[in-house]
Amino acid sequence: KNKLEQGLSRILSEPQFSLASGLIFGEKTALPADFKNALNVVGLTHIVALSGFNITIIAETLRRFLNSLAISRHYSFWLSTVFIVGFVLMTGAAPSLVRAAVMGILLLLAQKTGRLYQIRNALVFAGVLMLFANPKILRFDVGFQLSFLATLGLIYISPLLEKYLNWLPKIFDLPGLAAATLGAQLAVLPLILFNFGRLSLIAPLSNLLILPIIPLTMVWSFFSSVLSVFWSGLAQPISWL
Numbered sequence: 001k002n003k004l005e006q007g008l009s010r011i012l013s014e015p016q017f018s019l020a021s022g023l024i025f026g027e028k029t030a031l032p033a034d035f036k037n038a039l040n041v042v043g044l045t046h047i048v049a050l051s052g053f054n055i056t057i058i059a060e061t062l063r064r065f066l067n068s069l070a071i072s073r074h075y076s077f078w079l080s081t082v083f084i085v086g087f088v089l090m091t092g093a094a095p096s097l098v099r100a101a102v103m104g105i106l107l108l109l110a111q112k113t114g115r116l117y118q119i120r121n122a123l124v125f126a127g128v129l130m131l132f133a134n135p136k137i138l139r140f141d142v143g144f145q146l147s148f149l150a151t152l153g154l155i156y157i158s159p160l161l162e163k164y165l166n167w168l169p170k171i172f173d174l175p176g177l178a179a180a181t182l183g184a185q186l187a188v189l190p191l192i193l194f195n196f197g198r199l200s201l202i203a204p205l206s207n208l209l210i211l212p213i214i215p216l217t218m219v220w221s222f223f224s225s226v227l228s229v230f231w232s233g234l235a236q237p238i239s240w241l
Contacts (some may be wrong), residue, residue: 043203153187
C-alpha cells in the first residue's frame with residue numbers, strides 16, 4: 001500500500017493525489033482542510049471512505065476483465081476472492097469493507113455454484129460473522145453502523161423510491177442511482193445527525209453528479225498507481241485521464 005501511494009504521489013499533485021488516495025485506499029488524513037470541509041458541506045465525504053461501493057466497483061471490474069480473457073467461472077471465482085480479500089487487508093480491513101467483502105464473496109460463490117443470491121441473508125450472515133469476531137463494533141463502531149444502515153436503505157427504501165424517479169434521464173441509470181443515493185441517505189440520516197450533527201441538503205444532487213464517474217476515476221487511479229511503481233513515465237500521461 002505504501003509503495004502504491006508513493007508511486008501515486010510522484011505522478012499527481014495536490015489535491016488530486018489526496019483525492020485519488022482517498023478513493024482507492026481510504027486515506028483521508030492528507031486531504032487539505034478546505035477540501036475536506038467542502039466534501040462535508042456537499043455530502044460527499046463517503047467517496048473517500050472505503051465502503052461497499054468500492055468493493056462493488058472492484059468486483060465488477062474484475063468480472064469484466066476476467067470474462068474478456070475467457071477465464072472459467074471456477075478460476076474467476078478464486079482470483080476475484082483472493083483480490084478482494086487482499087484489497088481489504090491492504091487497506092486496513094475497515095468494518096464497512098469487511099461487510100461488503102463477505103457479501104461480495106457470497107455473491108461470487110452463488111454465481112459459481114448456480115445458486116440464488118439473497119442479499120438480506122448475505123447481510124445478516126456478514127453481520128453475525130463480524131459480531132462473533134468482535135461484538136464491541138455493534139455499539140462503538142460508527143462505520144459498522146453506517147454501513148449496515150446504508151445497505152438496509154438500499155434493500156428496503158430504494159426500490160420504493162425508484163418508481164417515483166422514472167422521469168429522470170436514463171443515461172448512467174440516473175433513476176436507479178438517485179433512488180440508491182436517497183435510500184441510503186435516508187437510512188443513515190438519524191445516525192449522522194446523532195453522531196455528527198450535520199445535514200447536507202444538496203447531497204442528493206451532488207451525489208447524482210459525481211457518482212457516475214467515480215468507478216472510472218477509481219479504476220484509472222488504481223491502474224496509474226500500480227503502473228507508477230514500475231514505469232512512472234508511462235503512468236504520468238495515464239494519470240491525466
